[in-house]
Amino acid sequence: MRRFLIVALLSSSATTACNEVSRADPSNASQVASGRAIYAANCASCHGANLEGQPDWKSRKPNGRMPAPPHDDTGHTWHHADDILFGITKRGMQPPYAPANYQSDMPGFGGTLTDEQIWDVLAYIKSRWSLHARDAQAQIQKQRGSS
Numbered sequence: 001m002r003r004f005l006i007v008a009l010l011s012s013s014a015t016t017a018c019n020e021v022s023r024a025d026p027s028n029a030s031q032v033a034s035g036r037a038i039y040a041a042n043c044a045s046c047h048g049a050n051l052e053g054q055p056d057w058k059s060r061k062p063n064g065r066m067p068a069p070p071h072d073d074t075g076h077t078w079h080h081a082d083d084i085l086f087g088i089t090k091r092g093m094q095p096p097y098a099p100a101n102y103q104s105d106m107p108g109f110g111g112t113l114t115d116e117q118i119w120d121v122l123a124y125i126k127s128r129w130s131l132h133a134r135d136a137q138a139q140i141q142k143q144r145g146s147s
C-alpha cells in the first residue's frame with residue numbers, strides 16, 4: 001500500500017510533460033485505487049497478483065496458445081498506446097489487435113467491465129511501471145496522437 005502511494009505521487013512529474021492527460025492516469029490516486037481492486041478481481045488470476053504474468057510466458061503452451069504476459073516493466077504492455085490496451089481489454093485478442101481467428105485465452109471484458117472501469121484498471125497497471133517505462137509509453141501515445 002505504501003509503495004503504491006509513493007508510485008502514484010512520483011507519477012505526477014511524469015505526466016505533466018504531456019499536454020493531455022490520459023484517461024488512464026497513474027497520478028490519479030482514486031482512479032488507481034479503483035483499478036487496483038478491479039485488477040485483483042478480474043486480471044490477477046492470469047496476469048499475476050503482482051503483475052508478473054504466467055511462468056515461461058514467452059513460450060507457447062502445448063495447446064498452441066500464449067500464456068498471459070506480465071503487465072509490469074518486464075512485459076510489453078508498456079510498448080502499446082492507451083487505445084490499444086483499452087481495445088484489447090474490452091474486446092480481447094481479435095482484429096485489429098490480432099489476426100482473424102487468433103486463438104487466445106485473453107477474454108474481452110466489454111460485457112463485464114464499464115469503459116470507466118477499464119480505464120481505471122489501466123491506470124493501476126501504469127502506476128506499477130517505472131518512470132522510464134511510463135515516459136516511454138507516453139511518447140508512444142503521443143506519436144499515435146490519440147488516447
Ligand code: HEC
Pocket residue numbers: 038039042043044045046047065066067068069075076077078080085088089093103104105106107109121122
Ligand atoms: C483467463 C486469463 C486472462 C485474464 C483473466 C486476463 N487476461 Fe489479459 N491476457 C491473457 C493472455 C493469455 C494474453 C496474451 C494474449 C495472446 O497473445 O494470446 C493476455 C494479454 C493481455 C494484454 C496484451 C498485452 C500485450 O503486451 O500485448 C492486455 C493489455 C491484457 N491482457 C489486459 C488484461 C486486463 C486489464 C485484464 C483484467 C481486466 C486481463 N487482461 C485479464 C490472459 C488473461
